[in-house]
Amino acid sequence: MASSRDDFVIAIRSAFLKKSTQQKFSLLTLVFISIFVIILSNLDFKVIRYLKIGINEIVYRSSFVVSIPENLVKNTFTEIIDYSTFFRDFKKNREELTDLKSKNISSQITQYENKELKELINDYVSSSDKVLAKIIVDHDSPFLKSIIINKGSKDNIKIGTNIYDQSYLVGRVIEVNYKTSRVLLLSDLNSNVPVTIAPQNVQAIITGSDDNTAQIKYMKSGITSELTDKSIVYTSGTGAIFKSGIPIGKIRINENDKSKKFKVEFYSDFSQLKYVFAEIITKSELAKGNQEEENSANNQKPIDAKLRILEDELEIIEQSNLKFKNENEDLKSKINNLNNKILGFQTEISKQREKINQFDIDKGELEFLRLNLEYSHKCRKSFFNVKGFSVGTEDYKKCILNKGRIND
Amino acid sequence: MINLKTKGFYYKVYALLPIIILFISVLNEFDLNYLNLDYFSFNFPFILIFFFSLKEFKNFDYLLVFLAGLINDTVVGLPLGLSSLSYMLICIATAYFRNITIRPNPIKDWFYFLFILSLINSLNYSILTLFFSYNLVLMNYLVNTFFTFSFYIVFVSLFKFYLKGIND
Incomplete structure (x- = not known):
């Protein structure tokens, strides 16, 4: 048991530390260097950054050179495939091109408008x-x-x-x-x-x-x-x-x-x-220069010309708005006057209606009195006229207005 | 058979061929996925380093392997030093395996490679997610491990020709 553990330790030690015939560094040293490089490469020191940039430049260029043969083979293969589908693609592309040309015009207009609007809302021009x-x-x-x-x-x-x-x-x-x-x-x-x-x-x-x-x-x-x-x-x-x-x-x-x-x-x-x-x-x-400079510069910019037109339009709208307000006030006062007049006429009409009603009443009374004089003997109850009505009753009035009793 | 030892320069180039291929592979990062298969990828440098640090360690300079790791990190965009650490761990594992092995067996090597591969990929995944907050797909790592393990035996049969050449 002890000897197998010794063998293991010897093998490990040999693997880590023993430098073989042509090795300049032991593996343990290289492992430590690797860990050191990992830690170092993640520190943002200026020297390390420039060193990394240098290594990257050399390695990327070398990689490009080394990849040339493989890329050549790949590209040749791709080109052969491209040639085989060339005519079909050409026809399809021609149709697409015609379609895209028409779309491109509207796209350019939209882009121009978009750019103008972006410039209007931002304080910088990108x-x-x-x-x-x-x-x-x-x-x-x-x-x-x-x-x-x-x-x-x-x-x-x-x-x-x-x-x-x-x-x-x-x-x-x-x-x-x-x-x-x-x-x-x-x-x-x-x-x-x-x-x-x-x-x-x-x-x-x-x-x-x-x-x-x-x-x-x-x-x-x-x-x-x-x-x-x-x-x-x-x-x-x-x-x-x-x-x-x-x-x-x-x-x-x-x-x-x-x-x-x-x-x-x-x-x-x-x-x-x-x-x-x-x-x-x-x-x-x-630029935030003085007003005069800004104005003179503005004259040369189409966007500022557009702004000026918008300002003028705004002024015109404000003026017409004021005019409409005044007209509105006049119309309101006129409406008030007319309402007052209408109210006056309405009261007058109601008075006249009252008068007419009174006149109608008076006219009815007069007619009754006139008929009363003429037909009272036919309607009044008396010794000789037992079927008559007492004076002042409703039946008497009806009888007068009917010019005597209906049966007569 | 031409005796390479008599041709000084050519022999040196031939002896350094694994290192040269390693540098080309890390700079080119080729994955042989020309059919654009989903998930397909394998780690050729792992196979190469494992095999040559196990079989032909005398001509396989660890310092150059370390530098290859740094280049790989730069090309792939991983934190600098991570691949170097992975490559060094493979070298340590193979050195240990070499020391404890009396009778080499390709199948044993193959499964030992699987163990080391899984260990290092797990370590890589853990470091990247825990310390560097990378979002990684675990499935990619699993598939990469599987294909690297599967292709090991294919590349080993090719590398054996190389070993035969250098030993003759």
Whole structure:
């Protein structure tokens, strides 16, 4: 038992410490150096940073050179496939081009309007230049999905710079060297992008998936039923990591018996990237000079001319508004006067009605008196007229108005 | 058979061939996945380092292996030093295995490789997720381990030709 433990200790000691014939360092030393390098590389000292940048530059270039033969074989293979489908693609592309040309015009107008509106609401003007960058290292690692481009801090690339394939977003820069940068692709598991899903206008966060698609990481519950296969995913600009309105892909729905799964299919094929565009954004504050300078400068800017027109329009609207107010006041007073007159007329009418009523009463009384004189002997009860009525009763009155009793 | 020892320069190049291939593989990071199969990947440097540090350790400079690890980290984008540590651990494991083995057996080597491979991939996964907060898919590691283990026997049969050449 003791001897086997001794053998184990000897074997371990030999493995760690013994330097073989041509070894300059023992393995234990190299293990310690490895750990030291891991710790050191995560410290943000200036010297280490520059050293890392230097190593990255050399290694990326070397990697590019070493990859040339393999890339040559790959590209040849891809080109052969491309040629075989060339004519079919050509026909399809021609149709698409015609369609896109018409759409492009309206898109340009929208972009121009959008830019104008953004300038109006912001206190700065952002201008962006897209720099063409070549991908020098594109190793499809199963663990980290990233590419190396041949543009770095020399070309104003910064951490977070958005990277495009044509107009589609492919990722953002996570490491900048002097003449190279590492781009984290959207398909990487560590990539989170705030997006808007159109036309439903649903806000969500997508993250990379292991099968070169993206999955929806966060979305408000209960609105998944609104999403369709035709829903388009583009950046929402939330968090200011990515610019807003950049197309990413479209929704693909995988329906199972139990549940629906939403995936985002990227417009761009990340495995076929050769060149990409890096968007370099420069923000310039609006000048706050004196009023005269501002006015003279304003005269030269079309947007300020537009503002002046808007101000004039506002003034005209205010003036006409005042005029309408005055007219309104006049009309109100006139209405009041008329109401008063109507009230006067109404009281007069009621008085006249009373008079008419009185006149009617008087007229009835007079008629009764006249008939009374004539027919009282026929209606009054007396010794000779026992069927008559007593004077003052209702029957007597009726009898007078009937010019005597009905039977007579 | 040409005696390589009589050809000084060519012999040196031939002796350094594993190291040269190691450097090319870490710089090129090739995975032979031209059919774009999902999940498919294998770790060629692990196979190479394991085999040559076990069989041909005299011409296999550990310092160069260490440097190859640093290059691999730079190319892949892992924290600098992590692959070096993995490669060194393979070298330690093979040195220990060499010391305790009296009668070498390819099948034993193969399964010992599986054990070491699993151990190192687990260590890598743990370090990356725990200390560096990387989001990684465990399935990728498992598939990578499986294919690396499967391809070991294929590459070993090729490497044996090399060993035969250097021993003759």
